[in-house]
Structure formats: C-alpha cells, structure tokens
Amino acid sequence: MNRLIHIFLVLAFFTGASFxxxxxxxxxxxxxxxxxSPSERIYLTNTLREEAVKELPAELxxxxxxxxxxxxxxxxxxAIEDCEGSCLVETGKNISADFICQxxxxxxGSKFSISTEIYETSTNKLVASFNGLGADVEALIEVIMAKAPEFFRKVRGGAKGIIRTGFDGAGNQSFAIHVSTNPPGAALSIDGRPVPKCNSTPCQxxxxSGRxxxxxxxxxxxxxxxxFDITGNGQQVSLDLVPRFGTLVVEPQLNGGGTxxxxxMTLxxxxxxxxxxxxxxxxxxVELSxxxxxxxxxxxxxxxxxxxxFREALVPIASGISLSASKSSGEPLKLPVFVNDNSVxxxxxLGSVPLCSKIEIGEGSSRTALNLTLLPGETVDYEYVVQESSGRGSVSGGAPLRKRRGVAQDNTETKPEPGTSIPSNVSTSSSSWTLMDHATWLLPVSAVIAGVGLALGIVFELDAAEQYKYANSQNYKEKMDAAKSSQTIRNVGWIMTGVGGFGFVLATTFMIIDF
Structure with a gap:
C-alpha cells in the first residue's frame, strides 16, 4: 500500500475523535x-430532531x-419513509450514519403511545430508548420534550456540553456529496485529515458547507x-489521478505444449x-517456471x-521417444508419427521431443493419441500393436504396450477406436525386426556371436543414456545425433543376442533394459 495511505490510516486512528x-x-x-396525518408525522420527527440538535451540538x-x-x-x-423496523441499523450503515433514531x-386502549429507539450502527447496539402515552399528538410532543434530552445525552455517554437552542444556521449546514476519482479506488483525505468512511472511491x-x-x-x-466549495446536497466532486507507473506484459510463447x-511467475x-x-x-x-x-x-x-x-518462446524440457508399430502377428507397420500436430x-x-508433447500415430480416421508419459532427459520405448479382425484387416481394439527405462513397467492399455481400418497407404513390409520372428533357426548360432551382441547392446545403451544426460542448449544437436547412432548400434547388438540364444539371452536382455 502506498506510504501516504499508511500515514492517513495512522492519523485516522489518533485523530478519530475529531471527526x-x-x-x-x-x-x-x-x-x-x-x-x-402526514403533517403530524413530520412535526413529531422535527421535534425529535430539534432535541437531538440541542443535546448533540457541533461543538462536541x-x-x-x-x-x-x-x-x-x-x-x-x-424512500426515507421506507426505513423502519428490522432494517433500521442497515439503513444507518447505508447512509453512513454513526447513530440512527426513529x-x-x-x-x-384509547391513548396514543410513542416508542423511540436509537442504535449505534457499527455495533448494532441499542444505546437508548423511551416510551410514553398521551391523549393525542400534542401530548406525545410533551413526552418527547420531557424524555428526549436524557435520551440523546446517552449517545455521548451522559457528558455535559454546550447546549443549543435551535438548528444550525446556514453557515454550519452539512451536505451529502459524491466523491469520485479517475481511476477509482483511491483513499481520500479532506482538509489534511483522512476520511475513514471513504478509503476507496467512489463514495458518499x-x-x-464551505471551501x-x-x-x-x-x-x-x-x-x-x-x-472545492460545498454548497448543497448531491454535489459531485471528481479528481483525476496521473499515472506514475510503467507496464510489464509477460506472455511467453509455449510451443512445446502446456498452458x-x-x-x-515471481516478481x-x-x-x-x-x-x-x-x-x-x-x-x-522476474523468474518464470x-x-x-x-x-x-x-x-x-x-x-x-x-x-x-516479454513474449519470447520458452525452451521446452527435452525428452525422447523410441516408437514402433506392428500387427498382432508381429509384422511391423510403417505408420505416420505426429508431435504436437506436426508430422515428424x-x-x-527415434527422436527428441518436448516433455509435454502430444504424440499421435496413424493418419486419417485411425490417427490415435498415445497415452504416454514422457520423462525429462530420457528416452521412452513404446510399442503400438494393432489387433486385426479376421479377413478384413481392421482394428479391433488394439493394445499399445508401453515400457520406460528407469521406471516400473506400465501395463495400462490404450485402445484405438474400434472399427477403423488400416490406411491403404500404410506399408506392411518387413524390416530388420523380422529376425525376431524367425529366431528359432538361429538357436545353434555360437555363443561368441551372442556375447558380442550382448556387449554391444549394453555398451551403446549406456553411451546413448550418457549422451542424452549431458545434452544442453550448446551441444544439443551433436549429442542427440550421437545418441541416435549409439541406439542404432545397440539395436544391432540386441538382434545378434537374439540370434545367439532366443530364450535365455532374450529374457536376460529385457531384464537389463528394464533395470
């Protein structure tokens, strides 16, 4: 809060009695x-108000x-005639009165009765009251004249003060005025003193009267x-404030996902x-995270x-994905891959992607978003398996399988939309991965080939992880290219290991990868 506002509030505290x-x-x-009758009602009110002026003078x-x-x-x-009963105190607050009386x-029986109460609006406290009976309205006026002085003295705690004999003259009149500022929300002081009832404009x-x-x-x-010269009720007082601030706009570009x-932001x-x-x-x-x-x-x-x-693009946290696709029979598929709606x-x-990427596979009606959690600085392996219905080659609720290096196996299945068919332009030709489907004839291959393959897989797996780990903005492309080369050699090693010993060696290799 502005320093001057603090000063105003302190002054208000110590000088509150002067308001x-x-x-x-x-x-x-x-x-x-x-x-x-209306005239009788007005006369009774004026009599009560005149007694209030006598006992609660401006000098006090x-x-x-x-x-x-x-x-x-x-x-x-x-309307003023609407203010009565349970809304009496609330009305007092609405009109900024400290005390309200009615x-x-x-x-x-055959007599008139009068019951008068006065409340302190800030506490809802009944300060004083009096009752009386009279044969007519004139008798009620006598009741007011007799009981109102002590009634109003209780407002000031019974203290004695200067007693007046009538209403204030025009020179001492008070008026209800409207104060506004452009922009609104300012704290107000008048004649060097803060106004507690107007700590945020606009206010009444x-x-x-006077200047x-x-x-x-x-x-x-x-x-x-x-x-300003205050001359009457409803007067408008307006002040224009000149800005002494500058503006900072922080709207960074988020090209790698997220909102x-x-x-x-820390300022x-x-x-x-x-x-x-x-x-x-x-x-x-400024700090952004x-x-x-x-x-x-x-x-x-x-x-x-x-x-x-500041509208610059933030640098995405790097992650990686190794994505393959195949039919349920094990035959590999070449399916389009999209990262954040861009074909990659x-x-x-195999490639680097932002941590919060949206990864999709396939095209047209068979394009499917993968329920895949990427990891900072690590490559996630993901195999997308398409189940085929007999004789038609359509997707029947495929079962994508996911596993991540360095974390526990995630067996959650995400099924593509059933009833969609494999696009006609998708290639189903075999790749080097088909050696896994025909590994049975490789069982007699020597243990030496298996050992060499196992060694290549382990060494270049570690090397790829090392390249990803130390990639930064200066050598990012170089490290990523090296990691891709290492992963290629690693894959060859796993193939050689599978050729050397389909059962035991394959199971041991997957245990090492998961580990």
Missing part, C-alpha cells in the same frame, strides 16, 4: 396507516443529518488534490500472475508511461 459523528433521525412511523463533534441529507444518501429507489406511534460523505481541500491517493499514481495457466521475490502488470519505475527481477519448460529469469527496467514486454516421420521412429 464529527453523524446522527440520523428517521421519519416517525405508525402502527396503522391512518393513525397519523456531532452532526444531525437533515431530511435532505438522509434522502440523498439513501440507495437508489429507496419513533413509532401506536394505540394503547457528509461535509459542512475544503481534497486529496486522493492511489498506488502507482501521483497524488491528486483540489479545493499459460500453469506458468508460475521481485513475490508470486504474481503473468499478464499485464503495473509497476513503479525502476529495475525489477513451468512444468514443461526450462526456468527463465531476467531483469527489466520500467519507465513511467512506457510498456515493456514414421515408425520405427
């Missing part, structure tokens, strides 16, 4: 509509609100002040929401009335 307390005497009401910092004051402060569409007239206040100095204070704006709602050590931010002139520190991107930080100089922006090749596919 006039506003007392509202509402129109007298009756239990039945025809019990009092009390202001008795006039009928016009009250009407001006009421919410739109509400008399009610009824009949007890009661103010004595007054207004000061409005709002964060990131120059203080606005002006002098801006997931972006976390000068405080968490804020990214977007358009108003800042005082000076140098500010996102689950899908590498952290980013920068310093920005803000100048009064100028806008700075076909299966078998």
């Amino acid at each position: 006039a307390k506003h007392v509202a005497v509402l129109e007298t009401v009756s239990d039945t509509k025809d019990l009092l 910092e009390y202001t008795i609100m006039t009928r016009e004051n009250i009407q001006e402060m009421l919410p739109p569409g509400k 008399a009610r007239v009824g009949k007890v 206040i009661l103010l004595e 007054h100095r207004f000061l409005a204070v709002l964060d990131h704006y120059e203080d606005a002040e002006g002098s 801006l709602d997931e972006l976390e 000068d050590g405080n968490k804020v929401k990214a977007g358009k931010i108003e800042l005082d002139p000076g140098v500010h520190s 996102h689950r899908c991107y590498n952290p980013a930080s920068f310093k920005v100089g803000i100048y009064k009335g100028k806008e700075e922006s 090749g076909e299966t078998p596919y």
Whole structure:
C-alpha cells in the first residue's frame, strides 16, 4: 500500500475523535396507516430532531443529518419513509450514519403511545430508548420534550456540553456529496485529515458547507488534490489521478505444449500472475517456471508511461521417444508419427521431443493419441500393436504396450477406436525386426556371436543414456545425433543376442533394459 495511505490510516486512528459523528433521525412511523396525518408525522420527527440538535451540538463533534441529507444518501429507489423496523441499523450503515433514531406511534386502549429507539450502527447496539402515552399528538410532543434530552445525552455517554437552542444556521449546514476519482479506488483525505468512511472511491460523505481541500491517493499514481466549495446536497466532486507507473506484459510463447495457466511467475521475490502488470519505475527481477519448460529469469527496467514486454518462446524440457508399430502377428507397420500436430516421420521412429508433447500415430480416421508419459532427459520405448479382425484387416481394439527405462513397467492399455481400418497407404513390409520372428533357426548360432551382441547392446545403451544426460542448449544437436547412432548400434547388438540364444539371452536382455 502506498506510504501516504499508511500515514492517513495512522492519523485516522489518533485523530478519530475529531471527526464529527453523524446522527440520523428517521421519519416517525405508525402502527396503522391512518393513525397519523402526514403533517403530524413530520412535526413529531422535527421535534425529535430539534432535541437531538440541542443535546448533540457541533461543538462536541456531532452532526444531525437533515431530511435532505438522509434522502440523498439513501440507495437508489429507496424512500426515507421506507426505513423502519428490522432494517433500521442497515439503513444507518447505508447512509453512513454513526447513530440512527426513529419513533413509532401506536394505540394503547384509547391513548396514543410513542416508542423511540436509537442504535449505534457499527455495533448494532441499542444505546437508548423511551416510551410514553398521551391523549393525542400534542401530548406525545410533551413526552418527547420531557424524555428526549436524557435520551440523546446517552449517545455521548451522559457528558455535559454546550447546549443549543435551535438548528444550525446556514453557515454550519452539512451536505451529502459524491466523491469520485479517475481511476477509482483511491483513499481520500479532506482538509489534511483522512476520511475513514471513504478509503476507496467512489463514495458518499457528509461535509459542512464551505471551501475544503481534497486529496486522493492511489498506488502507482501521483497524488491528486483540489479545493472545492460545498454548497448543497448531491454535489459531485471528481479528481483525476496521473499515472506514475510503467507496464510489464509477460506472455511467453509455449510451443512445446502446456498452458499459460500453469506458468508460475515471481516478481521481485513475490508470486504474481503473468499478464499485464503495473509497476513503479525502476529495475525489477522476474523468474518464470513451468512444468514443461526450462526456468527463465531476467531483469527489466520500467519507465513511467512506457510498456515493456516479454513474449519470447520458452525452451521446452527435452525428452525422447523410441516408437514402433506392428500387427498382432508381429509384422511391423510403417505408420505416420505426429508431435504436437506436426508430422515428424514414421515408425520405427527415434527422436527428441518436448516433455509435454502430444504424440499421435496413424493418419486419417485411425490417427490415435498415445497415452504416454514422457520423462525429462530420457528416452521412452513404446510399442503400438494393432489387433486385426479376421479377413478384413481392421482394428479391433488394439493394445499399445508401453515400457520406460528407469521406471516400473506400465501395463495400462490404450485402445484405438474400434472399427477403423488400416490406411491403404500404410506399408506392411518387413524390416530388420523380422529376425525376431524367425529366431528359432538361429538357436545353434555360437555363443561368441551372442556375447558380442550382448556387449554391444549394453555398451551403446549406456553411451546413448550418457549422451542424452549431458545434452544442453550448446551441444544439443551433436549429442542427440550421437545418441541416435549409439541406439542404432545397440539395436544391432540386441538382434545378434537374439540370434545367439532366443530364450535365455532374450529374457536376460529385457531384464537389463528394464533395470
């Protein structure tokens, strides 16, 4: 909060007693509509209000609100005659009165009765009340004259003060005025003192007639002040505040998936929401973090009335995928692969992808999003298996299988939409992987070939992981190319191992990969 606002609040605390307390005497009401004539109702109210002026004078910092004051402060569409009963205290709060009073007239037998109450609006506390009986309205006036002085003295705790003999003159009148600022939300002080009932414009206040100095204070704006002559109810007072801030717009590009709602931003050590931010002139520190991107930080100089922006693309966290596809019979398929709706090749596919990528396989009606969790700095193996219905070559609820190196086996199945067929342009020709389907004739191959294949697989598996691990923005492409080469040699090693010993060696190899 602006330093001046703090000062105003402190001053308000220590000088609160110097602010006039506003007392509202509402129109007298009756239990039945025809019990009092309008003129009798007004006269009773005026008598009660006159007694309030005598016992709560301006010298003791009390202001008795006039009928016009009250009407001006009421919410739109509400009349002063509507204020009675359970809404009495709420009405007092609406018109910014500190105390609110009202008399009610009824009949007890053949006599008139009057019951009068006064409440402190901030606490809903009943401060005082009196009751009386009379043969007619004139008798009720005598009751008011006799009991109202002590009644109103209880508002000031029974303390004695200057006693007045009538209403204030025109020079001491108070008026309900409307105060606004552009932009709104400013704290207000008048004649050097903060106004507790207006700590955020626009607002309505009661103010004595005459010339007054207004000061409005709002964060990131120059203080606005002006002098105005207060002459009547409903007067409009408006102040324009000049901005003393600059603007920072933080809208980074997220080209690797994720949303801006997931972006976390720290400004000068405080968490804020990214977007358009108003800042005082000076140098500010910004830190950005996102689950899908590498952290980013920068310093920005803000100048009064100028806008700075950060709309650069964040660097995605790198991950990798090794994707293959085949029929349920084991015959490999060449299916298109899409990363974030961009075509990147076909299966078998090996490459680097952003951590939060959307991975899809196939095309047309058979294009399917893979339920795949990528890992930072690691390559995830994924085999997509298409189940064929007999005689038609259509997908019958395929079972993609997924496993990740370095994490537990995930057996969750994600099924493609049933009833979709394999596109006619998809190749079903065999690749080097078909040696796995015909490994039985390779059982007598020497243990030496199996050992060499096992060694190649282990060595280049570790080498590929090492290349991915130490890839950074400077040598990223070089390391990724080296990793791809290592993975190719690794695959050859696994094939050789399968040729050397289909059963035992194959099972041992998968255990090493999972491990």
